[in-house]
Amino acid sequence: KIPRFRQVRGTGELYTSDTVMQNPKFVKATVIKQDELYNDKIYYFFREDNPDKSPEAPLNVSRVAQLCKGDKGGTSSLSASKWTTFLKATLVCVDPATKGNFDLLQDVFIVQSEKNWRETRVYGLFSNSWGYSAVCVYTIGDIDTVFRTSKLKSYTKDMPHIRPGQCLWGRNHTPPETFKIADLHPEVEERVKPVAPRNSPLFHNKNRYQKIGVHSIQARDGHTYNVLYLVTDKGYIHKMVEMPHGVLNILEIQPFQQQAPILAMTLDHRRAKLYVSSRSEVVQLPMDMCEVYHGSCESCVMAKDPYCGWADGKCVSVKSNLRKADPDGNPLSYRNVTVALFSRYFLCCPTESHAATYMWHHNGSCIQNCSSTDGPCLHFIENMTHDRYGRYTCISEENGFSQTLVREWLLKQPKPSQTLMQRGQAVATSSSFWLGFLQMMTLALLFQ
Ligand SMILES: *[C@@H]1O[C@H](CO)[C@@H](O)[C@H](O)[C@H]1NC(C)=O
Numbered sequence: 479k480i481p482r483f484r485q486v487r488g489t490g491e492l493y494t495s496d497t498v499m500q501n502p503k504f505v506k507a508t509v510i511k512q513d514e515l516y517n518d519k520i521y522y523f524f525r526e527d528n529p530d531k532s533p534e535a536p537l538n539v540s541r542v543a544q545l546c547k548g549d550k551g552g553t554s555s556l557s558a559s560k561w562t563t564f565l566k567a568t569l570v571c572v573d574p575a576t577k578g579n580f581d582l583l584q585d586v587f588i589v590q591s592e593k594n595w596r597e598t599r600v601y602g603l604f605s606n607s608w609g610y611s612a613v614c615v616y617t618i619g620d621i622d623t624v625f626r627t628s629k630l631k632s633y634t635k636d637m638p639h640i641r642p643g644q645c646l647w648g649r650n651h652t653p654p655e656t657f658k659i660a661d662l663h664p665e666v667e668e669r670v671k672p673v674a675p676r677n678s679p680l681f682h683n684k685n686r687y688q689k690i691g692v693h694s695i696q697a698r699d700g701h702t703y704n705v706l707y708l709v710t711d712k713g714y715i716h717k718m719v720e721m722p723h724g725v726l727n728i729l730e731i732q733p734f735q736q737q738a739p740i741l742a743m744t745l746d747h748r749r750a751k752l753y754v755s756s757r758s759e760v761v762q763l764p765m766d767m768c769e770v771y772h773g774s775c776e777s778c779v780m781a782k783d784p785y786c787g788w789a790d791g792k793c794v795s796v797k798s799n800l801r802k803a804d805p806d807g808n809p810l811s812y813r814n815v816t817v818a819l820f821s822r823y824f825l826c827c828p829t830e831s832h833a834a835t836y837m838w839h840h841n842g843s844c845i846q847n848c849s850s851t852d853g854p855c856l857h858f859i860e861n862m863t864h865d866r867y868g869r870y871t872c873i874s875e876e877n878g879f880s881q882t883l884v885r886e887w888l889l890k891q892p893k894p895s896q897t898l899m900q901r902g903q904a905v906a907t908s909s910s911f912w913l914g915f916l917q918m919m920t921l922a923l924l925f926q
């Protein structure tokens with residue numbers, strides 16, 4: 479009748495004291511290996527009734543609890559089958575702008591760090607009583623620090639020599655006085671805040687999300703992106719990318735033939751697949767659904783999906799051996815332009831995105847950088863000398879995706895034996911470009 483967190487196999491049966499949680503709803507549990515074996519911990523996440531019954535306090539609180547994996551139970555007959563290293567802390571998920579409190583933990587996803595267990599990230603999906611959702615991210619390092627250093631709530635005396643929650647080496651049991659204090663004061667005073675520097679939700683919005691999954695992917699720029707998959711109560715999956723200043727909503731997926739509530743979602747990180755199930759279907763989805771961005775380079779790149787990039791006229795998965803936008807490319811993809819020797823010429827590259835950088839390459843090396851705020855990226859050639867002929871490409875780069883926007887091959891006039899007529903044409907071409915340049919300048923001025 480009373481929910482407990484139990485160890486049912488192994489050295490002996492252990493369960494949590496009935497007084498340490500009030501009406502808990504368990505959400506997720508995980509084992510985190512620490513530097514020494516005896517310090518390995520179990521963390522579990524749950525909601526419970528708020529012991530603070532004051533009218534302004536929320537009814538429910540979300541918690542993380544810790545237990546030592548090697549907990550051997552107490553020494554007395556009463557405590558022999560109880561966990562003796564239990565401590566719990568409140569998880570804070572508050573929007574600082576509105577002071578809106580997201581107090582109902584719905585789901586948790588753990589992203590293990592291979593380098594350092596302290597950097598392992600806990601993605602907590604929360605909701606509030608108005609049906610809004612928020613994701614707050616915590617690190618195991620911060621959780622561990624709170625449990626190791628915080629005072630216990632409503633305990634004012636000195637801490638015993640062996641602190642409540644401390645894991646013990648070898649065959650040692652938690653001393654009875656330590657267990658007694660922890661059992662009466664299982665909550666630590668300090669609360670666990672979302673990861674620095676923002677200490678606030680990664681995002682919040684008005685969807686009722688029910689489940690969260692996170693997959694880390696290395697994009698072509700070498701950066702690792704965390705991609706979030708959130709299941710809505712309407713049977714959709716929202717795919718988002720975590721960026722330094724928040725998240726980008728990139729795709730809404732309706733996984734089933736007929737819209738239906740999603741009962742479960744599992745991530746296969748190695749094969750980059752999602753598995754989702756309804757009452758009647760199980761569907762396998764590739765994480766790199768690049769075809770959905772259609773045939774347009776813009777929609778592919780602007781989708782900012784770190785799984786996808788534009789190559790060979792298609793939106794393709796970065797897994798499928800994508801080439802970097804190459805400054806040279808196929809000769810046939812160039813627009814060939816004849817330019818008179820010692821004349822003026824300019825090259826124009828449209829700038830569409832404020833987040834992108836644009837650059838002009840000549841014969842494969844970068845000759846000019848532009849920022850998109852100054853209008854189109856223009857490259858002026860004051861005097862068309864011999865070494866200025868050749869291949870020009872304009873390349874844009876945004877979040878590690880690069881694409882070639884303009885390719886021009888500036889060619890000399892065909893032969894010295896050309897007629898005056900031909901020369902006239904060439905001059906006409908370049909003067910019409912000059913007119914184009916004037917129009918461009920006007921546009922640039924209008925935009926400023
Ligand atoms: C919130 O707390 C109330 C009152 O204590 C309890 O009845 C309810 O089940 C809790 N709800 C959730 C979602 O945990």
Ligand SMILES: *[C@@H]1O[C@H](CO)[C@@H](O)[C@H](O)[C@H]1NC(C)=O
Pocket residue numbers: 809810811812813814887
């Ligand atoms: C442009 O000129 C280059 C060099 O002369 C040539 O290789 C290429 O085929 C030409 N491209 C087109 C589209 O005519």
Ligand SMILES: *[C@@H]1O[C@H](CO)[C@@H](O)[C@H](O)[C@H]1NC(C)=O
Pocket residue numbers: 837844845846847
């Ligand atoms: C343009 O910027 C890139 C990257 O910052 C740099 O490598 C390159 O040398 C710059 N080119 C010019 C012409 O300033």
Ligand SMILES: *[C@@H]1O[C@H](CO)[C@@H](O)[C@H](O)[C@H]1NC(C)=O
Pocket residue numbers: 820861862863
């Ligand atoms: C262009 O460069 C050539 C060779 O350096 C020079 O003779 C000519 O005067 C220059 N033309 C202009 C308009 O600067």
Ligand SMILES: *[C@@H]1O[C@H](CO)[C@@H](O)[C@H](O)[C@H]1NC(C)=O
Pocket residue numbers: 841864865866867868869
């Ligand atoms: C660029 O390539 C063209 C031939 O395509 C050549 O005439 C020109 O001198 C080259 N310029 C530079 C700076 O490499």
